[in-house]
Amino acid sequence: MEADFGRVAIVGLGLMGGSMAAAISEKAPRCHVIGIARRASTVARARMLRFVDEGTQDLANGVRDADIVVLATPVRDILDKIANIGPLLKPGCLLMDVGSTKKTICEAMSRVPEHVQVIGGHPMCGKESSGLTMAEPDLYQDRVYVLAPLPRTSEEALDKAIRFVRSLGARPLILDPERHDRMVAAISHLPYMLSVTLVSGAEDFVGYDELTWQLAAGGFRDTSRVAGGSLPMMLDILATNREPILEALDHAQNSLSRLIQLLQGNDMQGMEEELSKARTRRREVFP
Amino acid sequence: MEADFGRVAIVGLGLMGGSMAAAISEKAPRCHVIGIARRASTVARARMLRFVDEGTQDLANGVRDADIVVLATPVRDILDKIANIGPLLKPGCLLMDVGSTKKTICEAMSRVPEHVQVIGGHPMCGKESSGLTMAEPDLYQDRVYVLAPLPRTSEEALDKAIRFVRSLGARPLILDPERHDRMVAAISHLPYMLSVTLVSGAEDFVGYDELTWQLAAGGFRDTSRVAGGSLPMMLDILATNREPILEALDHAQNSLSRLIQLLQGNDMQGMEEELSKARTRRREVFP
Numbered sequence: 204m205e206a207d208f209g210r211v212a213i214v215g216l217g218l219m220g221g222s223m224a225a226a227i228s229e230k231a232p233r234c235h236v237i238g239i240a241r242r243a244s245t246v247a248r249a250r251m252l253r254f255v256d257e258g259t260q261d262l263a264n265g266v267r268d269a270d271i272v273v274l275a276t277p278v279r280d281i282l283d284k285i286a287n288i289g290p291l292l293k294p295g296c297l298l299m300d301v302g303s304t305k306k307t308i309c310e311a312m313s314r315v316p317e318h319v320q321v322i323g324g325h326p327m328c329g330k331e332s333s334g335l336t337m338a339e340p341d342l343y344q345d346r347v348y349v350l351a352p353l354p355r356t357s358e359e360a361l362d363k364a365i366r367f368v369r370s371l372g373a374r375p376l377i378l379d380p381e382r383h384d385r386m387v388a389a390i391s392h393l394p395y396m397l398s399v400t401l402v403s404g405a406e407d408f409v410g411y412d413e414l415t416w417q418l419a420a421g422g423f424r425d426t427s428r429v430a431g432g433s434l435p436m437m438l439d440i441l442a443t444n445r446e447p448i449l450e451a452l453d454h455a456q457n458s459l460s461r462l463i464q465l466l467q468g469n470d471m472q473g474m475e476e477e478l479s480k481a482r483t484r485r486r487e488v489f490p
Numbered sequence: 491m492e493a494d495f496g497r498v499a500i501v502g503l504g505l506m507g508g509s510m511a512a513a514i515s516e517k518a519p520r521c522h523v524i525g526i527a528r529r530a531s532t533v534a535r536a537r538m539l540r541f542v543d544e545g546t547q548d549l550a551n552g553v554r555d556a557d558i559v560v561l562a563t564p565v566r567d568i569l570d571k572i573a574n575i576g577p578l579l580k581p582g583c584l585l586m587d588v589g590s591t592k593k594t595i596c597e598a599m600s601r602v603p604e605h606v607q608v609i610g611g612h613p614m615c616g617k618e619s620s621g622l623t624m625a626e627p628d629l630y631q632d633r634v635y636v637l638a639p640l641p642r643t644s645e646e647a648l649d650k651a652i653r654f655v656r657s658l659g660a661r662p663l664i665l666d667p668e669r670h671d672r673m674v675a676a677i678s679h680l681p682y683m684l685s686v687t688l689v690s691g692a693e694d695f696v697g698y699d700e701l702t703w704q705l706a707a708g709g710f711r712d713t714s715r716v717a718g719g720s721l722p723m724m725l726d727i728l729a730t731n732r733e734p735i736l737e738a739l740d741h742a743q744n745s746l747s748r749l750i751q752l753l754q755g756n757d758m759q760g761m762e763e764e765l766s767k768a769r770t771r772r773r774e775v776f777p
Contacts, residue, residue, distance in 0.1 A: 327707050347705060376705075386699065389692040390706040394713035396749055397688045402768040404684075404742030405676040412673065416775045418634060418663075419677040420614050424776055425712045426681035431772035434765055441753060441761060452750050455691030459746065462683055463739050466728060474728060478721055481689040485718040488703045489711055 206231040206370040208363070209270035214262065214284065216240040216249045218330060219301045220275030221338030224254040226371045229340045239265035245335055254338065263291050271367060273324075274300040278439035282311050289316040297360050299324050299367075303387065303436070304444040305351045305380035313353055320360035323351035323380060325387070326373060333433055341372065348373035351380045388447035392440055396452060398430035493518040493657040495650070496557035501549065501571065503527040503536050505617060506588045507562030508625030511541040513658045516627045526552035532622055541625065550578050558654060560611075561587040565726035569598050576603040584647050586611050586654075590674065590723070591731040592638045592667035600640055607647035610638035610667060612674070613660060620720055628659065635660035638667045675734035679727055683739060685717035 211227055211234050213220045220238070227234050238255035239262055240246050246258035259265045262284075266272050272292060274281045281302045292298065297320045302308045305323045312321040328346040330337055348368040352361050361377075368375040378386075401423075409415045441448060465474040498514055498521050500507045507525075514521050525542035526549055527533050533545035546552045549571075553559050559579060561568045568589045579585065584607045589595045592610045599608040615633040617624055635655040639648050648664075655662040665673075688710075696702045728735060752761040 327705055329708070346707075349705075382699070385696055386702045386705050389696045389702055390710045393692055393695075394688055394709045396746075397684050397691075398713050399749065399765055399768040400742050400746045401681055401684045402772050403745035403748075403764065404738065405680055406768075406771055407745060408680075408738045408741040409672055409676045410771070412669070415673045415676055418614055418636075418673050419775050420633075421616070422681045422716045423677045425715045426685050427772050427775075428712045429709045430765075430768045431776070432769075434762065434769060437765060438758060438762060442758060445753060445756075449750065449753055451691065451695045452746070452753070454695040455687050456743075456746055456750065458690035458694060459683075459687045459739070459743055461690075462686065463736065463743065466732060466736055466739070469732075471725060471729060475721065475725060477690070478686055478717075478724060481686040481693075481717045482719075482721060484693055484697070485689050485714050488706050488714075489718070 206366060207233040208367055208370070210235045210237060210268055212237040212239060212266045212269035212272045213255070214239045214266070214272065214274050215276035215280075216245050216254070216335050216338075217275065218333045218335070218337050218342070219326065220273070221249060221254055221335040222340065222342035223273060223275060223301070223371060224249060225252070225338055225340035226343055228254055228256070230372065231370045237265050237269065248335055252335075254335075262288070266291050266296075268293060269296055271297045271299065271363075274298070274302070277435055278302045278304060278308070278443050281308060282443075285311040285315060289319055292319045294318040295320065297322065297363055299364060301326055302443075303391070303440050305349070305378075305383045307443040309351055309353055309380040313355065317355075320357060321353055322356050322360060322364045323353070324364070324368070325349040325351070325383065326368075326371075328373075333436075344372035346373050347376050349376050349378050349383055351378055351383055384444050385447045385450075388444055388451040392444060392448045393451040393455060395429045395432070395437060396448070397455060398427050402427050402430045493653060494520040495654055495657070497522045497524060497555055499524040499526060499553045499556035499559045500542070501526045501553070501559065501561050502563035502567075503532050503541070503622050503625075504562065505620045505622070505624050505629070506613065507560070508536060508541055508622040509627065509629035510560060510562060510588070510658060511536060512539070512625055512627035513630055515541055515543070517659065518657045524552050524556065535622055539622075541622075549575070553578050553583075555580060556583055558584045558586065558650075561585070561589070564722055565589045565591060565595070565730050568595060569730075572598040572602060576606055579606045581605040582607065584609065584650055586651060588613055589730075590678070590727050592636070592665075592670045594730040596638055596640055596667040600642065604642075607644060608640055609643050609647060609651045610640070611651070611655070612636040612638070612670065613655075613658075615660075620723075631659035633660050634663050636663050636665050636670055638665055638670055671731050672734045672737075675731055675738045679731060679735045680738040680742060682716045682719070682724060683735070684742060685714050689714050689717045
């Protein structure tokens, strides 16, 4: 039977929200998709692309009769909206989000009025570029979509969220918010910080010699890629996942010191062991 | 007029040497290409692929009448060969190499008997995988090929090396060995060390939680990519470019400490400036 979630309101029509609207419209056409965005031009474009059945700049109007509301704005804006959206939603409405960190968001969700069902979420996809122009119905296809239920989340609400995520083509994974935040600190936020470390370290070391940058090839390009990503998004993440990121950075600092000591001490056997361990793990993760 | 460098002997038929042989055979067919490899199977395969006109496992025989000899083995083997190859070469022969570090190699070249012309070289290309099976005639196409002449290198020899590099399809760039080594420490060896730092740091932090690795997506994949590369090659590089790499690592350590301090102190404005500087530079280097 075809998925039908009734009226689905998506708040924020950037890369994540726009792609979600497109995916539902294409893969669960019986749903009525309402797109909500700050700018009239974004709403107009989403309608033109047939990503939404209806569009508005008015949050209250857009979510009023919704059965599912998905917050797809930057993390700090999601937190603002969670604090205020409760009274605008009808009883039994399921409130979801796509924010990159979960503990802070789930804490905020725990204070939403009881007539609303809540569940945190984080789809593990994205692109270097953001915005509705980059959105596409297959962004979620076969990607892991973390769902973080709260103690108050009902079985029915969790079940509905799982079916919703599956209808986007994604693979739901139930995780505790704290465990999620530690994991993404390690596999998403740490790479970003080390990517910035690379660019800044190289800049301090030989940045004055402009010719250096012309020699930069594949290794530098890939290792520095995420340092070129969205700044507001990273600042939101750093602000809402501070403790796990600090812990991850501490481990990275120890690992870097270890490499420096081995090289200083000319301990090439110890170095080989250290490099070999990392190489083996890397090849296990991405065979 | 078509390039003719007479007899060109390539010592080592891995990715770099094999691709060079293939490029000359294709782009300067008047040259006579001699391939020299340790294993009979490699020699046979290079002949079968028509990458070489002639192949041998015997270094002395292979280089005896050569007008150009290119050493394309790992760095420490290049150093061994430079120390012993002089007496095997005919007067006026041009000895080149493709090693990733230049100061140590050029120092070794300065001790080659005077009847041989010498020039260091480093083509800025490569792949994650090595070996003759990955070789292709277009590996050098449009890539920067650093040439590091010694004080004793004649104008004619430099000119010949430049023409040879151009005939491969590459873009010659004349650099002092020390300046080259600082540059590659920044844009090639530092990315590797930080890539290893990422994998080891993440492993120490949450590696015990195996589910973590299943969530690893694009950001982790790209930032950790070079940590999966060739170990012997990196150990050679670390052994022959120790000082510049230690200096680059020191700068990276300072940059990482700065990020940690900003996050610890909740200085989000300072953080934004730091991240923004790296982002701007990254986008300048790879627009």
